[in-house]
Amino acid sequence: MKIHIKNGHVVDPFNGIDRIADVFIAAGRIAAVGYEPAGFQANSVIDANGLVVCPGLVDLAARLREPGFEYKATLDSEMAAAAAGGVTSLACPPDTDPPLDEPGLVQMLKYRARHPNFAHVFPIGALTVKLAGERLTEMAELAEAGCVAFGQANTAVLDTQVLLRAFQYAATFDFPVWLQAQDPYLARAGVAHDGEVAARLGLTGIPVAAETVALATILQLARETGARVHINRISSRIGLEMIVSARAAGIAATCDVGVHYLHLCENDVGYFDPHARLDPPLRAQSDRDALRQGLADGSIDALCSDHAPVDDDVKQVPFAEAEPGATGLELLLPLTLKWASEMKLPLSRALPRITSDAARILGVPAGTLSVGSAADICVFDPQATLRISRETLKSQGKNTPFIGYELAGRVRYTLIDGHLAYDGSWD
Amino acid sequence: MNSARNPQLNRDGGLQHLLTIEGLPREVITAILDTAAPFTEVAEREVKKLPLLRGKSVFNLFFENSTRTRTTFEIAAKRLSADVINLNINTSSTTKGETLLDTVDNLAAMQADMFVVRHASSGAPYLIAQHLAATGRDHIRVINAGDGRHAHPTQGLLDMYTIRHYKKDFTNLTVAIVGDILHSRVARSQIHALTTLGVPEVRVIGPKTLLPTDVERLGVRVFNDMRSGLRGVDVVMMLRLQNERMNGALLPSTQEFFKYYGLTLDKLELAKPDAIVMHPGPMNRGVEIDSAVADGPHAVILPQVTFGIAVRMAVMSMLARS
Known part of the structure; x- marks a missing residue:
C-alpha cells in the first residue's frame, strides 16, 4: 500500500520541517517527505x-480500562x-484490575491491542505487586513482555525503604520509574485544592505540600540511586520549581502535565461540578x-491527556463522592492548540510536547516523520472547530469539564503504520 | 461545565431554591427576614396555622441524622398547612443502596412540591436542584437544610433575624464566630450573610487546625487568640464542636479547647457590655461554652430556636410563591 499525502502543511519539529510539502508512504513507513521517490x-x-x-x-497517560473495568470503557x-x-x-498506566503486575497480563493486553486501527500500546508495568507498595514486581520479565517503564498509577509507595529498593532495582536495568507525586496522608479524604474555593464550598482540601513532600522523597531517592524518574501530572508551581532545581543538580528527572491543568483551575469546580473532580x-x-509557562519553556517535558474514562453513575453523585477522572484522548490535540494559541x-x-518529546520520555521511536520510521501520522484542520458534546465523543467515558466548549483543531485522518485508522474527512 | 448562573436564582434573579447564602442579593435576605417577622406572631395565636402551603407536599429528606433542624422544618411546614413527609435515609457506606438521584426521582414521582434536604456531602442539594432542572421538574423547590461543611442557609438566616432583633442595624457591628470554622457549614453561611448585610467587621476565632486555608478570602479577620478576638464585639456566635474532632490530630483534648476557646464569663467581659451570645445548638456545655454563659443574660440561644421556625416559614412561603 502506497499513500501520497499532498499539499499539506507538514510540521515535523524533530526534523525541523515546517512547510508545505508532500509525504510519501510505502509499506507502512515514511518513504519520503518533500520529494517524490x-x-x-x-x-x-x-x-x-x-x-x-x-x-x-x-x-x-491513557487508561484503556482493560482488564477489569470494562463497564467504564x-x-x-x-x-x-x-x-x-x-x-x-x-x-497505559498499570491501574487495571488486576493491575499490570504479571507478564501474562501485559502480553494479553499487547495481544488484544494488535489491530490495524489501534494505536500502539506501551504498558507501564506495576512497580510493586498489586500496586500495594510492598513487594517488587518482576520488572525484567515485565519489560520483556512489553512494559516500557514502571509506576504506581495514582497510588503511592508508603514505605520509603521499598521505594528506595524499587528505584535501585529499576536502575539496575535502567528502567524508568514513573510516579505521581502525592503524599497519601496529606491528601487523605481530600477532594479539591486546599485554597479559597475549598474553603468556600466546604470541601476537604489537598494542600500543595501533598505534592512537594512526595516530590522531595522521590527526587532524593532518585539522587541516591541514580534511577531515572518521570513525574506524572505535576500540579503546582512549587512542585515544578523543585523538579527544575533537581534537574539542575544533576538528578535525572522529567515530568509531564495533564491537559486539563493548562486550562482549568480551582475556580472551575464552580457549583460543585463533578467533572472538575x-x-x-x-x-x-x-x-x-x-504550568502553562513551564510547558512552553520546556521545564515540563510533555503534555498528556490523562485520559480516565469513568461511567456516569460515579459522576452523578455529590462532588466529594464522585470518582476523579475525565475523558481526554479526543481533546488532547484541540486543547494543545488552544494552549499554543493563547x-x-x-x-x-507546541507539537513536540505531544509528539517527539513524549516519545523521548517513553523511549520509543515515535513522534517524528523521519524517513524509514513507522507511518504514524495525524492530519488535522487547525481552523475547523467542534463543539464538544457527549455525542461527538467516541470514548465510552462521556465526562469532561470541556463539554460545551467550542474548540479548534479537528482531526481529518489518522494513519497508523501507514494504515488509515480514522477518516474524519466527512465530518 | 456548570452554567455560570447561580442555580438557586431563576432567570429574573428571584429565589428558586435556597441552597446557600453566598451570592444572595442583600434585598433577598432582607425580604426573607421581613417576611419572617409577622410569622413570629402566629405562634402566639390560639390557632397556629396559615393556609399558605395548603395542598402542598413537603418532603423532609434527611440523609444525615438531625432532630432539631428536621423538627423545626416540620413545624414550619405544618404551620403553613403543608403535608409533611419525613424521610430519614441512612447512607452509611456499609448500606449503599439506591443512589441519591434515584431517591429524588422516586419522591418526585409522588408529586412532591418541596424537598428539604440534609446530606453529609457538600453540594448534594445542588446536585438535586440541577437534576430537577435537567429533567424538567424545576417546579419542585429545594431547601438546603445543611450539606456537609458547605452551607446551612436557614440557620444563617435565623441568626441574622436574631441579630437584627437585638441590634437593629448591621452596619455598625463587630461580630465574632468562634470555634471549629473548618468543619462548620453554619459558620460559612453566617459569614456570607454578615458580609452581605454590611457588617463591617466579621472575625473568626479558632486554633489553626480548625480554620480553613485562605479563610480570610471570605472577607473575615482571623484571630487565633480568643481574648483579642472578643475585644469590643457586639455579637459572639459560638459553634458546636463535634465529638469526633476532640481527641486526635486536630485538638489534643476537650479540656485544653475549653480553656483556650471555650466561652466563659471572664472572656465574655472583653466583649461590649450589651453583647449577645448565640449558639446554633446542640450545645456542648463545658466544651465550647460555660453554663454560666449559656444560661446567662447575654445568651439569646432559645430565641434563636423560636425565630428559626418563623424564618423557615418565610423561606417556604416565598419559595412556594415564586
Missing part, C-alpha cells in the same frame, strides 16, 4: 490542502477515541499559569 505509484492520495500533517500524537471504544484524536501511540486536584490560577507558540514549538 523515483517510481512511486500511489494506491491512494490524500489531499491535505489547508491541513496540517504532523506525526501521530504520543499520549503518556473497552479497548474498542478507547482505541476508536484515540484514532479520532490523532493519537497513534499511548502509554480530578486527581491531582485543579489548583490555583497561579499554579495553572506556571501562549502565542507556533505549531513547531
Whole structure:
C-alpha cells in the first residue's frame, strides 16, 4: 500500500520541517517527505490542502480500562477515541484490575491491542505487586513482555525503604520509574485544592505540600540511586520549581502535565461540578499559569491527556463522592492548540510536547516523520472547530469539564503504520 | 461545565431554591427576614396555622441524622398547612443502596412540591436542584437544610433575624464566630450573610487546625487568640464542636479547647457590655461554652430556636410563591 499525502502543511519539529510539502508512504513507513521517490505509484492520495500533517500524537497517560473495568470503557471504544484524536501511540498506566503486575497480563493486553486501527500500546508495568507498595514486581520479565517503564498509577509507595529498593532495582536495568507525586496522608479524604474555593464550598482540601513532600522523597531517592524518574501530572508551581532545581543538580528527572491543568483551575469546580473532580486536584490560577509557562519553556517535558474514562453513575453523585477522572484522548490535540494559541507558540514549538518529546520520555521511536520510521501520522484542520458534546465523543467515558466548549483543531485522518485508522474527512 | 448562573436564582434573579447564602442579593435576605417577622406572631395565636402551603407536599429528606433542624422544618411546614413527609435515609457506606438521584426521582414521582434536604456531602442539594432542572421538574423547590461543611442557609438566616432583633442595624457591628470554622457549614453561611448585610467587621476565632486555608478570602479577620478576638464585639456566635474532632490530630483534648476557646464569663467581659451570645445548638456545655454563659443574660440561644421556625416559614412561603 502506497499513500501520497499532498499539499499539506507538514510540521515535523524533530526534523525541523515546517512547510508545505508532500509525504510519501510505502509499506507502512515514511518513504519520503518533500520529494517524490523515483517510481512511486500511489494506491491512494490524500489531499491535505489547508491541513496540517504532523506525526501521530504520543499520549503518556491513557487508561484503556482493560482488564477489569470494562463497564467504564473497552479497548474498542478507547482505541476508536484515540484514532479520532490523532493519537497513534499511548502509554497505559498499570491501574487495571488486576493491575499490570504479571507478564501474562501485559502480553494479553499487547495481544488484544494488535489491530490495524489501534494505536500502539506501551504498558507501564506495576512497580510493586498489586500496586500495594510492598513487594517488587518482576520488572525484567515485565519489560520483556512489553512494559516500557514502571509506576504506581495514582497510588503511592508508603514505605520509603521499598521505594528506595524499587528505584535501585529499576536502575539496575535502567528502567524508568514513573510516579505521581502525592503524599497519601496529606491528601487523605481530600477532594479539591486546599485554597479559597475549598474553603468556600466546604470541601476537604489537598494542600500543595501533598505534592512537594512526595516530590522531595522521590527526587532524593532518585539522587541516591541514580534511577531515572518521570513525574506524572505535576500540579503546582512549587512542585515544578523543585523538579527544575533537581534537574539542575544533576538528578535525572522529567515530568509531564495533564491537559486539563493548562486550562482549568480551582475556580472551575464552580457549583460543585463533578467533572472538575480530578486527581491531582485543579489548583490555583497561579499554579495553572506556571504550568502553562513551564510547558512552553520546556521545564515540563510533555503534555498528556490523562485520559480516565469513568461511567456516569460515579459522576452523578455529590462532588466529594464522585470518582476523579475525565475523558481526554479526543481533546488532547484541540486543547494543545488552544494552549499554543493563547501562549502565542507556533505549531513547531507546541507539537513536540505531544509528539517527539513524549516519545523521548517513553523511549520509543515515535513522534517524528523521519524517513524509514513507522507511518504514524495525524492530519488535522487547525481552523475547523467542534463543539464538544457527549455525542461527538467516541470514548465510552462521556465526562469532561470541556463539554460545551467550542474548540479548534479537528482531526481529518489518522494513519497508523501507514494504515488509515480514522477518516474524519466527512465530518 | 456548570452554567455560570447561580442555580438557586431563576432567570429574573428571584429565589428558586435556597441552597446557600453566598451570592444572595442583600434585598433577598432582607425580604426573607421581613417576611419572617409577622410569622413570629402566629405562634402566639390560639390557632397556629396559615393556609399558605395548603395542598402542598413537603418532603423532609434527611440523609444525615438531625432532630432539631428536621423538627423545626416540620413545624414550619405544618404551620403553613403543608403535608409533611419525613424521610430519614441512612447512607452509611456499609448500606449503599439506591443512589441519591434515584431517591429524588422516586419522591418526585409522588408529586412532591418541596424537598428539604440534609446530606453529609457538600453540594448534594445542588446536585438535586440541577437534576430537577435537567429533567424538567424545576417546579419542585429545594431547601438546603445543611450539606456537609458547605452551607446551612436557614440557620444563617435565623441568626441574622436574631441579630437584627437585638441590634437593629448591621452596619455598625463587630461580630465574632468562634470555634471549629473548618468543619462548620453554619459558620460559612453566617459569614456570607454578615458580609452581605454590611457588617463591617466579621472575625473568626479558632486554633489553626480548625480554620480553613485562605479563610480570610471570605472577607473575615482571623484571630487565633480568643481574648483579642472578643475585644469590643457586639455579637459572639459560638459553634458546636463535634465529638469526633476532640481527641486526635486536630485538638489534643476537650479540656485544653475549653480553656483556650471555650466561652466563659471572664472572656465574655472583653466583649461590649450589651453583647449577645448565640449558639446554633446542640450545645456542648463545658466544651465550647460555660453554663454560666449559656444560661446567662447575654445568651439569646432559645430565641434563636423560636425565630428559626418563623424564618423557615418565610423561606417556604416565598419559595412556594415564586
